[in-house]
Amino acid sequence: MALSRARMVSSTLVSKLLHPPIRSFSTSSNAFDSSRKNSMTMMNPMFTLDISSQIGSCMPISMMRIGTLIHNIEMNPGQGGKLVRAAGTSAKILKEPKASRYCLVRLPSGRDKLIDTHCRATVGSVSNPEHGAKKLRKAGQSRWLGRRPVVRGVAMNPVDHPHGGGEGKSKSSGSHGKCSRTPWGKPTKSGYKTGPLKRRK
Numbered sequence: 001m002a003l004s005r006a007r008m009v010s011s012t013l014v015s016k017l018l019h020p021p022i023r024s025f026s027t028s029s030n031a032f033d034s035s036r037k038n039s040m041t042m043m044n045p046m047f048t049l050d051i052s053s054q055i056g057s058c059m060p061i062s063m064m065r066i067g068t069l070i071h072n073i074e075m076n077p078g079q080g081g082k083l084v085r086a087a088g089t090s091a092k093i094l095k096e097p098k099a100s101r102y103c104l105v106r107l108p109s110g111r112d113k114l115i116d117t118h119c120r121a122t123v124g125s126v127s128n129p130e131h132g133a134k135k136l137r138k139a140g141q142s143r144w145l146g147r148r149p150v151v152r153g154v155a156m157n158p159v160d161h162p163h164g165g166g167e168g169k170s171k172s173s174g175s176h177g178k179c180s181r182t183p184w185g186k187p188t189k190s191g192y193k194t195g196p197l198k199r200r201k
Contacts, residue, residue, distance in 0.1 A: 083113075
């Protein structure tokens with residue numbers, strides 16, 4: 001008998017621990033549901049806000065609105081971001097993306113470009129807009145960035161540059177004439193063609 005009573009007591013204790021009694025509150029179930037919904041919306045603002053207006057959202061341009069500022073834009077679908085990636089830059093959608101296959105986007109340079117609406121972009125602008133206004137403290141800091149000094153051709157000797165030598169700041173020294181030239185002797189003005197020649201038919 002004692003053994004059976006001990007087993008019954010242990011079973012009732014385990015059941016109480018595993019299934020605690022449900023306490024009734026004075027508030028109604030409707031008020032509890034409404035307070036729970038409010039707390040959920042406060043914790044997750046993504047439930048109420050539009051995903052196409054969230055800064056940092058990456059999606060196809062066809063899902064965005066007109067006038068949205070974007071960056072890191074693809075040129076071909078699935079290629080990866082190619083445009084508007086410099087610090088502090090952003091582009092603007094000028095044409096409704098859902099109206100046609102191509103969307104008109106104004107780049108930071110002021111140029112308007114048609115981009116496929118299937119290309120992806122990121123909402124917002126690139127961070128660190130003060131990057132362009134940063135001043136270098138000394139010449140060595142420019143060398144740390146991998147930038148080497150730039151020397152004018154007229155300040156060199158004739159063996160170093162076609163503009164070198166002569167009396168004063170003259171570019172017409174030697175047998176090169178008066179036309180400006182590159183360090184390798186090609187003319188830089190007068191419509192001289194430096195690109196590859198067209199293939200002969």
